[in-house]
Amino acid sequence: MSVFFGLFVFSCSKDDPEIENDILVNISATIGFASEPSSNGEFTFTLTNTVSTVTLINYTISGTATNGTDYQTIANSISIPANTLSKSIAIIVLDDTTTEGDETVTMTLNATNNNVIIGNSDVATVTISELPEEFILSPDETYLYMVNPNATPQTIALFYNLKLLSKTKFVVGQQDAFSSFYNDNIGESDIMKTTGSDPGLLGLDFMFITDDNNNGATSNWYYQQEQNIKSDAIEAYNKGMINSFSWHMREPYNGEHFYTSEMTQFQKDNALVSILPDGANHDYYKQKLQKIADVANSMVGSDGNLVPFIFRPFHEFDGDWFWWGKDYCTPQEFKALWQFTVTYLRDTLHVNNILFAFSPDNNFFSAAEYLSRYPGDAYVDILGMDNYSDFNNQGQMALESANEKLQILTGLAKDRVKIAALTESAYIVTPGVNNPISGFYSNHMYNALSDNNVEIGYMMFWTNTSNTYCTPPPGQPSTSDFLEFVNKPRSVLQNELPNIYELPQ
Numbered sequence: 001m002s003v004f005f006g007l008f009v010f011s012c013s014k015d016d017p018e019i020e021n022d023i024l025v026n027i028s029a030t031i032g033f034a035s036e037p038s039s040n041g042e043f044t045f046t047l048t049n050t051v052s053t054v055t056l057i058n059y060t061i062s063g064t065a066t067n068g069t070d071y072q073t074i075a076n077s078i079s080i081p082a083n084t085l086s087k088s089i090a091i092i093v094l095d096d097t098t099t100e101g102d103e104t105v106t107m108t109l110n111a112t113n114n115n116v117i118i119g120n121s122d123v124a125t126v127t128i129s130e131l132p133e134e135f136i137l138s139p140d141e142t143y144l145y146m147v148n149p150n151a152t153p154q155t156i157a158l159f160y161n162l163k164l165l166s167k168t169k170f171v172v173g174q175q176d177a178f179s180s181f182y183n184d185n186i187g188e189s190d191i192m193k194t195t196g197s198d199p200g201l202l203g204l205d206f207m208f209i210t211d212d213n214n215n216g217a218t219s220n221w222y223y224q225q226e227q228n229i230k231s232d233a234i235e236a237y238n239k240g241m242i243n244s245f246s247w248h249m250r251e252p253y254n255g256e257h258f259y260t261s262e263m264t265q266f267q268k269d270n271a272l273v274s275i276l277p278d279g280a281n282h283d284y285y286k287q288k289l290q291k292i293a294d295v296a297n298s299m300v301g302s303d304g305n306l307v308p309f310i311f312r313p314f315h316e317f318d319g320d321w322f323w324w325g326k327d328y329c330t331p332q333e334f335k336a337l338w339q340f341t342v343t344y345l346r347d348t349l350h351v352n353n354i355l356f357a358f359s360p361d362n363n364f365f366s367a368a369e370y371l372s373r374y375p376g377d378a379y380v381d382i383l384g385m386d387n388y389s390d391f392n393n394q395g396q397m398a399l400e401s402a403n404e405k406l407q408i409l410t411g412l413a414k415d416r417v418k419i420a421a422l423t424e425s426a427y428i429v430t431p432g433v434n435n436p437i438s439g440f441y442s443n444h445m446y447n448a449l450s451d452n453n454v455e456i457g458y459m460m461f462w463t464n465t466s467n468t469y470c471t472p473p474p475g476q477p478s479t480s481d482f483l484e485f486v487n488k489p490r491s492v493l494q495n496e497l498p499n500i501y502e503l504p505q
Contacts, residue, residue, distance in 0.1 A: 024048045024119035025057055025080075027109055030371045033415050034071075034093050034128045041071075041091035041126035043107055044368045045078055048330075051114050055080040058111040065103035065128050070094060088368040091126050103128045137163055137417060139503040145417040147356050147381050148346050154501040155308040155353050158242065159381060161500045162419050162457035169490045170449060171242060171458035171497065173201025174471055175424070178232040182469040190464050190473045195486050197495035202236040203424075203460050204229050204309075207248040209295055210288045212255035226295070233299055237307040240501070241494050244310040244357070244423070244460065249288065251323045252281035260323055271323040276336055286344065293349035308501065312357040312423055313341060316386050317373060319361050331373045338375040359384035359423040362401075367408050377416050382457070383409050384423030391427050391445065393437055402448040410455045422449065422459035426470035429478070434468075436478035441485035450490050 026046050034041035045057055058077045061067055067074060072092040080087045091105055109122040142160040143149045151159075165171065177189040177199050191199045208214065209229060214222035233243045248258045251271040260268050275285035292311075299307040317334060320327040324334070338358075345351045358380040364370040374380070390402035406422065413420035425445075429436050437444065449459060461470040472479045486493055 022048075022117050023051060023115070025055070025109065025112055025116050026119040026121035027059070027107055027124045028121060029124040029126050030088065030368045030374075031091075031412070031415060032124075032126055034091055034126055039411075039415060040093055041105065041128065042088050042367060043091065043124055043126065044086055044088045044371075045080060046086040046331075046372075047080060047084075047116065048119070050083045050085055051080075051116065053082050053114060055116055056113045057109060057116075059107045059109050061105065061107055063104035063106040063125065065105050067105075070103055070128060071105065086368065086372070088366065091128070093128055135414065135417065142503070147342060147379055148352060148354065150352055151355075152306055152308065152353050153503070154305050155355065157501050157503045158308045159355055159419065160503055161498060162242075163417075165492070165498070165500075166413075166419060166455045166457040169492045170422075170456045171200035171492050172486060173203060173242065173244065173458055173460040174199045174463065175203030175205075175246075175460060176463040177202055178235065179228065180463045180465060182464040182466070182473050184466045185473065190469065191471050191486075191493065193473050194471070194479055194482060195493060197486075197493040198236075198239060198241065199461075200492050200494050200497050201242040201244055201458050201460055202232065203463070204233055204243060204245045205248055206245055206292055206295075207250075207258075210247070210249060210291050212250070214291075230295060230299055233307055233309065234301055237299075237301045237501075238303075239494055240497050240499065242310065242458065242500065243307060244312060244458075246315055246424075247292075247311075247313045248322075249313075252284050258322055260321060260325065260328070263323060268323055268328050272329040272337060273333060276333065277340060289341065289344050290349065293345060293351045296345075296351045296353055299353075305501075306353040308353045308355070310355045310357050310382060311345075312359050312382075312384065314338065315359040315384075315423065316361040318363040326373070334373045335375040339379050342375075342379045355381040355419075357382035357384045357421065357423055359386055361385070362387040362390055362405055364405065364408070365401075367412055370408055370412070377418070380418065382419045382421050382423075383413050383416075384421040385409060386424040387422060388425060388427075388462075391425060391440075391448070393427065399444050399448050403451050403454060406449065406454045406456060407452055410453065413455070419457040420454075421456050424460055424462060426462040428462065428468050428470055429472070429476075430468045431476075436472070436476070436481075439481060440478065441482045442488065446485050446488055446491070 028044050030044040031042035056079050071094055074089055104125050104127050106125045109118045139160055143156050146159055181190055189198050208222050208225040211222045216223055236243050250256055250258055251263055251267050252275055253267050257263050273279055274281040301307050314324045317324050319325050342356055362385055387402055390398040409420035427440055472482050
């Protein structure tokens with residue numbers, strides 16, 4: 001099978017403007033790959049700062065596709081409203097019966113008002129293909145669509161099988177399922193206690209592993225947690241489950257907090273920038289990545305293979321509660337950090353058993369908003385979303401909003417040959433305080449994950465604790481509802497997982 005790639009952003013090589021306070025406008029192909037008959041492209045125009053009046057941007061349209069014939073007619077200018085950072089134009093593909101091969105739509109910025117200066121990213125291209133809308137991923141070519149084409153065979157198989165599974169099913173997971181339990185009822189996972197099967201995915205965290213207090217001594221509490229977490233990941237792999245690691249990394253100055261509510265203003269303003277190349281804490285950050293690499297390369301299953309895992313760093317970055325959030329760095333700085341993280345782990349530290357998951361919170365309503373801090377297809381395997389608020393007993397409109405956002409992820413994952421996922425979610429029940437919602441699992445959650453042709457590879461509930469639960473253990477008012485949820489056609493627990501670490505022959 002031939003390999004098809006969309007062309008996304010092309011930049012000229014002119015020098016950056018040197019006036020620090022200039023406002024720049026850049027263009028990007030936020031959906032760079034379109035196809036007949038109905039998969040559309042999208043250009044986004046973005047200012048580096050807002051302007052108090054309307055900004056008019058003129059551009060020329062070129063490429064091999066014909067304006068008004070191959071796609072709906074678009075004008076040669078766009079207006080970004082006052083006090084707004086960006087605006088998008090959809091390239092709405094028009095189907096025809098003529099075989100034309102791949103065609104391109106190229107936009108080149110050429111004039112603005114408001115003293116806005118054209119930035120380096122002044123040209124972008126959308127490719128319109130005549131590929132069938134339903135692209136079939138070949139096992140033999142899967143590695144070509146991954147962040148790491150040199151990934152281990154088991155990691156490549158994980159990508160392929162999750163992508164394939166997402167067409168008809170989704171894996172049900174839970175954070176800390178092997179180590180945290182409602183009412184501290186230790187032993188089997190709470191999902192196992194309720195259903196007779198473990199979850200299909202285990203959520204873990206690098207937080208304690210990379211903590212400054214982890215000195216590697218056997219008597220050290222943080223090192224003991226490292227060993228427990230590795231043991232849980234290996235157990236999950238041996239059971240055929242999927243592992244996903246988040247990273248609540250402590251800020252790099254004092255190494256104590258990750259919530260901005262507990263940090264000084266200096267820490268909030270400088271933490272992320274300081275770990276970028278040439279930043280004051282860049283070497284510190286590389287030491288943390290070395291620790292992750294050491295753990296990744298030391299987790300070996302009973303079959304003698306390295307344990308693959310999903311890595312979900314800097315999640316919920318569209319909020320302001322973590323120091324890597326949108327209020328504390330520019331989109332360009334966030335992208336630079338993500339790209340460095342991936343390339344350092346992959347190319348310098350030679351970690352070959354990771355899939356990388358990009359995971360904002362739910363603060364988006366369009367593909368352009370979702371992609372505003374996206375580092376590029378070469379750096380992301382999984383297009384995820386964390387979403388608690390839409391499921392927090394907010395009514396039908398919120399549930400429909402959750403489904404609409406998952407539709408956006410589904411479309412992007414199809415266009416870019418990635419995997420869509422609900423990377424973290426729950427309605428957290430505290431009996432007597434925050435009580436169960438009737439039909440939450442089998443109706444509210446399941447329908448949001450399934451309606452309107454949503455295709456996600458997995459979803460993950462948050463952790464159960466001593467006094468709260470996200471998945472009900474036996475004997476709770478919502479236990480039967482949860483059992484109905486996991487027995488529905490699309491839900492998959494560990495006992496129904498295919499051999500996810502082996503490519504079909």
